[in-house]
Amino acid sequence: MAKVVDARGLSCPGPVIKAKSAIEALTSGEIVVLVDEEVAKENVWRLARSYGCMVDLVEEDGEFRLTITKSDEQK
């Protein structure tokens, strides 16, 4: 079960800080980041891409679920 980071409702740059520490703590595998704002979604997406991670995005009822996958080479 992937770790879930609930960053819903946090103002800038809260979601990115939470996502960043979760990505860094991860050696390889998946984490899920939950956000509920367009801006937070864009920022977390950009952060994950900057680490070279794969990002899968699902939108549901105005909330976003970003599944971030880090492989061994992307440490």
Place this chain on the structure above:
Amino acid sequence: MSNTWQISADWKEKFPPVVITAGFILGVVGGILVKLGNPPNMGFCMACFERDIAGALGFHRAEAVQYLRPEILGIILGAAISTFFGKESFARSGSSPAVRFIIGMFVMIGSLVFLGCPTRMVLRLGGGDGNALFGLGGFITGIGTGTMFLHKGTSLGRSYKEKFNITSLIMPLLAIGGVILIFMRPPFIFFSEKGPESVHAPIPFSLGAGMLVGILGQRSRLCFAGGIRDMILFRSPHLLSGLVGTFAGVFVINLIFGFFKPGFTGQPAAHNNQLWNFLSMALVGLGSVFLGGCPFRQLVLAAQGNGDSIITVMGMITGAAFSHNFMIASSLKGVQLGGIVSVVLGLIVCLSIGLKARER
């Protein structure tokens, strides 16, 4: 490994054209508004202009600075229109609103001791005002201090979506009301007859310029505090490129119009008490980090329906009224004792909030 930006990130994500363009246009339009009649280096200033609105509504009695600034009304309308068409309209609130009100007051007080919000600080730099360099130094220091708190877990808490999307109507409706009042000019709305705010660009231009900048600001997420904050926190130049764009835009237009006058003395609507230029903007930087954005960004978020930002803007307008009623705001002559006391108090309050509001 480095936890910073990696080569794999696309350059467009680092230096996004939309953010650079938004900043550049803000700078250019800011210069043009001065040409059309706004006070020098004051094409846009969230602090000065919200202060003018506070004056127009009679919240303070500084007769020289009372004007229902169409730029602010335009920014609200532009951001609201952009939000509507971007289908981003939402109402949310609940992240320590009263604390945000207080921080908003102090961000305004800091800005009026320096004589400009972060946006005007950049416009002043682009006009050659060397005093703004000390403001910039303080602003970076304040933001750096704020990011240290963020690292330690400081947060004003979560906001929540509201059940009904009413909050997102508040600012646009207030702005429409403001536009009607500008044109009707009823006797209970004050308009300066002399002083810096009696000279201004023609209303339709100011309103249109504000709307353009409001749309661009909403689309690009332009934020003057966020630019420096993200650079310190994540080594991400994404938002900083907007600040650089603004500087470039106003610098170019100032050169064209012959407004560029480098120096420290005799700068328009500025003083050269550098210690307080530094400390007042440190307060603005620190407060803006806790709020999640600079005064311009707060205005845009308020227009989008963020109730916490609406409360912040109300706090800023209250702070402006305090600044002029209680001899806090600076003038060309320099800082006042009230300004010194208030900036120190603001720093103590904001640092205390930073220590208290730690999640872990």
